Amino acid sequence: MYLDRIVVTKKQEVEQLTQSLSIAEAERTIATMPATRGFRDALTKRANRRVGLIAEVKKASPSKGLIRPDFHPVTIAQAYEQAGADCISILTDVQYFQGNNSYLTDIRAAVNLPLLRKDFIIDEHQIYEARLIGADAILLIAAIxxxxxxxxxxxxxxxxxxxxxxxxxxxxxxxxxxxxxxxVEHGLIGVNNRDLKTFETSLSTTAELIRLLPAGVPLISESGIMSTDDIRYVSDAGAAGVLVGEYFMRQPDIAAAVHTLMAPANREAGASHE
Ligand SMILES: O=P(O)(O)OC[C@@H](O)[C@@H](O)c1c[nH]c2ccccc12
Structure with missing residues (x-):
């Protein structure tokens, strides 16, 4: 399964990172950095939409190969911000997703939204690194x-x-x-609709798992969201937010695509739907 392969690669990368990044030094640098922007707050305290949006900057993936050949991370992030995304997710894994830490740092300098470092964290050093490159939030994948x-x-x-x-x-x-x-107190729960063994996505994963969550715990529905019907489905299931990558990456006009996809989640549109 590809996740096992990714973890093998990550272990090698982390060995190098452990050599190059001193935690004591990182702590000193971080103490001089500006505070992080609240990622969780941006998603849960939004006024204009029933469903928060984490829009992802994703060039390629193991399951889909190259998704967006004409890839300009900063321009994409600015389009997301302009179109009213609540947060941005940036793949930093180089080997499997053609991401880069520099994409996150460059986006940090150009947009004001909270940023999620999307990577496969298996070691403490990567968390310090995430903060140093400008992230406001990290992903922890329970499966690994x-x-x-x-x-x-x-x-x-x-x-x-x-x-x-x-x-x-x-x-x-x-x-x-x-x-x-x-x-639950500190984290946001994300449900990945993509089966990590078959690569297939099924939004019913969100609907099934949300029933097991205590009331009031926000859930982010991740992966395989491609249409306004999908937004309606996960919104009706009770998701507090969505994480969308591939759909936006395949659109020529990204800002327009955000408006179109998220229309069913707008408070006004939501009212007529309810
Ligand atoms: O491109 P999609 O199907 O909209 O999915 C986005 C995001 O959920 C997906 O990239 C993702 C979810 N969990 C991950 C973990 C690692 C890498 C990538 C992911």
Missing amino acids: LTPEQIDRYIKTAVSLGLDILIEVHDQAELETVLSIEGS
Whole structure:
């Protein structure tokens, strides 16, 4: 399964990172940096939409190959901001997603929205690195972490001012995450609709797992959202937000695509739909 391969590559990368990044030094640098922008707040305290939007900057993926050949990360992020996205997610994995840390740093300098570093975190050093390159939030993928790691990484992230999106894709993972102290208080729960073994996406994953969440815990529905019907479906299921990449990446006019896709989630449109 591709996730195992990615983790093997990440372990090699982390070995190098451990050599080059000193945590004590990182802490000193971070102390001089501006505060992070609230990622979780931006998604949960929005006034204009029923469903928050994390719009993703994603050039390629293992399942789809090259998605957007004419790829200008800063221009894409500015279009997202202009079109009213709440947050931006940026793939920084080089090997499998053709991402880069520099994309995040460049976007940080050009837009004001909270930024999620989308990568495969398996070591503390990557969390410090995320903060140093300009991220406001990190992704933790339950499928590749032990409960002890999730617990520890949440604490590290919180100490650095980073918000956390904790990704699950089945009931067992969700139950594990819910049993970790602070996960719901500090983190946002993301449900990945993509099956990591078959690459297939099914939005019913969101509808099934949301029933297991305690009331009031916001859920982000991730992957495979491609149409206004999909937005209506996850919104009716109770999702507080969506994470959308590929659909936007395949549109020539990204700002227009954000307006079109999110129309059913606008408060006014929502009222006529309800
Ligand atoms: O491009 P999509 O189908 O809209 O999906 C976006 C996002 O959910 C997806 O990129 C993603 C979800 N979880 C991940 C973990 C690692 C890398 C990528 C992802």
